[in-house]
Amino acid sequence: xxxxxxxxxxxxxxxxxxxxxxxxxxxxxxxxxxxxxxxxxxxxxxxxxxxxxxxxxxxxxxxxxxxxxxxxxxxxxxxxxxxxxxxxxxxxxxxxxxxxxxxxxxxxxxxxxxxxxxxxxxxxxxxxxxxxxxxxxxxxxxxxxxxxxxxxxxxxxxxxxxxxxxxxxxxxxxxxxxxxxxxxxxxxxxxxxxxxxxxxxxxxxxxxxxxxxxxxxxxxxxxxxxxxxxxxxxxxxxxxxxxxxxxxxxxxxxxxxxxxxxxxxxxxxxxxxxxxxxxxxxxxxxxxxxxxxxxxxxxxxxxxxxxxxxxxxxxxxxxxxxxxxxxxxxxxxxxxxxxxxxxxxxxxxxxxxxxxxxxxxxxxxxxxxxxxxxxxxxxxxxxxxxxxxxxxxxxxxxxxxxxxxxxxxxxxxxxxxxxxxxxxxxxxxxxxxxxxxxxxxxxxxxxxxxxxxxxxxxxxxxxxxxxxxxxxxxxxxxxxxxxxxxxxxxxxxxxxxxxxxxxxxxxxxxxxxxxxxxxxxxxxxxxxxxxxx
Amino acid sequence: xxxxxxxxxxxxxxxxxxxxxxxxxxxxxxxxxxxxxxxxxxxxxxxxxxxxxxxxxxxxxxxxxxxxxxxxxxxxxxxxxxxxxxxxxxxxxxxxxxxxxxxxxxxxxxxxxxxxxxxxxxxxxxxxxxxxxxxxxxxxxxxxxxxxxxxxxxxxxxxxxxxxxxxxxxxxxxxxxxxxxxxxxxxxxxxxxxxx
Numbered sequence: 001x002x003x004x005x006x007x008x009x010x011x012x013x014x015x016x017x018x019x020x021x022x023x024x025x026x027x028x029x030x031x032x033x034x035x036x037x038x039x040x041x042x043x044x045x046x047x048x049x050x051x052x053x054x055x056x057x058x059x060x061x062x063x064x065x066x067x068x069x070x071x072x073x074x075x076x077x078x079x080x081x082x083x084x085x086x087x088x089x090x091x092x093x094x095x096x097x098x099x100x101x102x103x104x105x106x107x108x109x110x111x112x113x114x115x116x117x118x119x120x121x122x123x124x125x126x127x128x129x130x131x132x133x134x135x136x137x138x139x140x141x142x143x144x145x146x147x148x149x150x151x152x153x154x155x156x157x158x159x160x161x162x163x164x165x166x167x168x169x170x171x172x173x174x175x176x177x178x179x180x181x182x183x184x185x186x187x188x189x190x191x192x193x194x195x196x197x198x199x200x201x202x203x204x205x206x207x208x209x210x211x212x213x214x215x216x217x218x219x220x221x222x223x224x225x226x227x228x229x230x231x232x233x234x235x236x237x238x239x240x241x242x243x244x245x246x247x248x249x250x251x252x253x254x255x256x257x258x259x260x261x262x263x264x265x266x267x268x269x270x271x272x273x274x275x276x277x278x279x280x281x282x283x284x285x286x287x288x289x290x291x292x293x294x295x296x297x298x299x300x301x302x303x304x305x306x307x308x309x310x311x312x313x314x315x316x317x318x319x320x321x322x323x324x325x326x327x328x329x330x331x332x333x334x335x336x337x338x339x340x341x342x343x344x345x346x347x348x349x350x351x352x353x354x355x356x357x358x359x360x361x362x363x364x365x366x367x368x369x370x371x372x373x374x375x376x377x378x379x380x381x382x383x384x385x386x387x388x389x390x391x392x393x394x395x396x397x398x399x400x401x402x403x404x405x406x407x408x409x410x411x412x413x414x415x416x417x418x419x420x421x422x423x424x425x426x427x428x429x430x431x432x433x434x435x436x437x438x439x440x441x442x443x444x445x446x447x448x449x450x451x452x453x454x455x456x457x458x459x460x461x462x463x464x465x466x467x468x469x470x471x472x473x474x475x476x477x478x479x480x481x482x483x484x485x486x487x488x489x490x491x492x493x494x495x496x497x498x499x500x501x502x503x504x505x506x507x508x509x510x511x512x513x514x515x516x517x518x519x520x521x522x523x524x525x526x527x528x529x530x531x532x533x
Numbered sequence: 534x535x536x537x538x539x540x541x542x543x544x545x546x547x548x549x550x551x552x553x554x555x556x557x558x559x560x561x562x563x564x565x566x567x568x569x570x571x572x573x574x575x576x577x578x579x580x581x582x583x584x585x586x587x588x589x590x591x592x593x594x595x596x597x598x599x600x601x602x603x604x605x606x607x608x609x610x611x612x613x614x615x616x617x618x619x620x621x622x623x624x625x626x627x628x629x630x631x632x633x634x635x636x637x638x639x640x641x642x643x644x645x646x647x648x649x650x651x652x653x654x655x656x657x658x659x660x661x662x663x664x665x666x667x668x669x670x671x672x673x674x675x676x677x678x679x680x681x682x683x684x685x686x687x688x689x690x691x692x693x694x695x696x697x698x699x700x701x702x703x704x705x706x707x708x709x710x711x712x713x714x715x716x717x718x719x720x721x722x723x724x725x726x727x728x729x
Contacts, residue, residue, distance in 0.1 A: 182565060224672070225572060232657075
């Protein structure tokens with residue numbers, strides 16, 4: 001199939017150009033980074049909703065004696081939840097945001113490898129469908145990636161089709177994620193506008209670059225773990241049997257979600273995205289801009305230390321922050337928060353709906369830090385109480401980055417959805433997401449502290465609230481577009497073009513002279529408002 | 534307002550992609566590929582460190598075929614560089630010969646690797662060692678298939694006169710990946726056949 005890209009006609013008038021392929025078929029052949037980003041965001045949000053529905057179903061009162069001593073059906077649903085929400089959904093939403101915003105921020109007119117990126121996006125969708133087919137087809141075993149120990153006690157059942165389908169789907173998703181990261185990295189390396197040096201990249205672009213580096217290093221290791229799992233499963237091996245301690249190590253470092261850098265990388269990337277939200281909404285450069293940017297990047301890179309975890313993490317109450325260095329990412333996070341506070345004090349933030357999400361993100365981080373402390377005082381460790389680890393994963397791996405990406409989507413709503421976020425809708429969504437995440441994590445914490453199985457119903461309510469909150473994005477996406485509205489979000493380059501941006505982003509490639517291009521005396525814009533002072 | 538050139542001047546040919554794009558893509562993809570093998574080697578070392586009899590006693594080592602495969606790939610690394618040199622110096626005939634030789638050596642490697650896998654006297658599910666060795670062989674097989682696909686496309690483009698000094702980066706990117714195929718096999722050879 002040949003994918004063609006429509007070029008603008010001669011002397012394009014100022015203002016947004018009509019999107020090529022306005023018909024639905026255009027979405028299948030598009031190589032426009034904005035459409036590809038929207039496909040990823042939409043698909044990722046749908047996967048998160050699916051994950052929440054599954055979480056509600058498996059936590060619903062059933063025949064088990066405890067919410068964390070499940071029946072085989074509940075175990076399968078739990079595994080599917082992890083795959084849908086954490087392995088497929090959340091990375092897709094973040095990569096979609098990066099795909100949409102980063103080329104605009106660096107002044108690029110397109111992705112460096114648009115066809116590769118399109119291939120990755122569709123492969124991502126195909127992989128997700130294969131995973132869903134695997135779970136629908138049977139009872140996949142050995143696949144709960146949130147479990148710190150390989151569930152298989154002995155030799156695997158040979159030729160288990162549903163398990164192999166799920167492994168194949170996960171492998172396709174891992175390849176797609178890696179290809180998206182490669183495409184974004186090469187775009188940042190080769191497509192920056194004249195004068196847009198690395199030192200002038202905005203915080204989101206820097207953290208997106210660092211996140212892509214982490215993904216390029218980590219996703220292939222996950223893939224190698226899946227390859228071993230597949231060969232073992234396909235030929236009935238005993239690689240992950242209890243007597244093979246090496247197999248357990250391989251599981252922990254290459255397959256177990258919190259043992260891999262991908263678990264916390266989007267939590268760390270949230271810092272960069274929210275730097276742009278705070279700076280943009282205060283209409284001034286971030287106080288300590290260089291420190292904030294460096295700290296956000298350091299937090300992202302620190303997630304690589306997740307590989308250094310060993311078996312002792314099973315006795316730790318802070319399982320998702322498996323090692324000292326990964327727990328130490330609280331330090332750069334603290335530095336970034338200080339720069340936010342300084343910026344908020346010096347600037348005039350107004351009442352934009354994206355700002356409360358910053359507070360909610362911090363609140364969830366604090367709750368995630370408090371949970372293990374309480375558990376440690378109560379003498380409970382993650383190894384004794386799997387519910388505690390699940391609660392930590394819910395808060396740190398799902399909750400915090402989900403709130404951050406929701407805030408970021410509201411910040412860039414004019415760019416992404418074509419109209420600014422209605423404050424009421426954004427606030428309602430914040431309440432649903434924050435309340436849902438807290439309720440979703442609560443049963444795990446309570447069970448660890450000795451509560452009975454009845455608390456599981458709280459988790460059902462939490463999952464339902466998160467699903468509802470995410471579904472509200474549909475209201476934004478399907479609402480009427482208001483060209484040019486909400487065009488005042490910040491000092492970075494994406495705000496120098498119209499909302500939504502034209503097909504080729506900038507009718508004239510902007511020339512950059514500082515890290516805050518819109519503070520420069522004149523910047524070329526694609527709108528008919530003229531240059532922005 | 535600063536004067537800035539139009540990004541996409543109407544009627545003019547599309548701007549050539551920056552020269553760095555393909556090389557950067559090849560390098561980043563190669564790093565990703567290297568991490569797949571790094572993960573497999575790490576798994577091998579982890580299992581070896583925790584198992585007494587490693588490799589198991591029933592394992593046979595076909596050093597002859599494995600070494601021949603390494604020499605084949607080293608030769609192909611030379612021939613693809615020959616092709617690259619020829620393209621840089623506008624020697625079309627030599628470039629064609631260089632690419633054809635690389636393709637031939639690549640197919641020979643693929644054939645030898647398949648033979649080596651079939652010759653293993655243990656199945657993938659026999660023991661953890663078997664699982665890991667078969668996983669590494671499978672990864673090498675996929676790697677060379679991707680490399681050969683790349684090479685065939687570049688050779689076809691060369692035959693269609695689309696590879697020249699101006700767009701030499703197409704061949705350079707292919708060569709970078711082909712060198713990775715060689716290095717990945719050397720790593721597997723070193724781990725499985727030398728250090729065991």
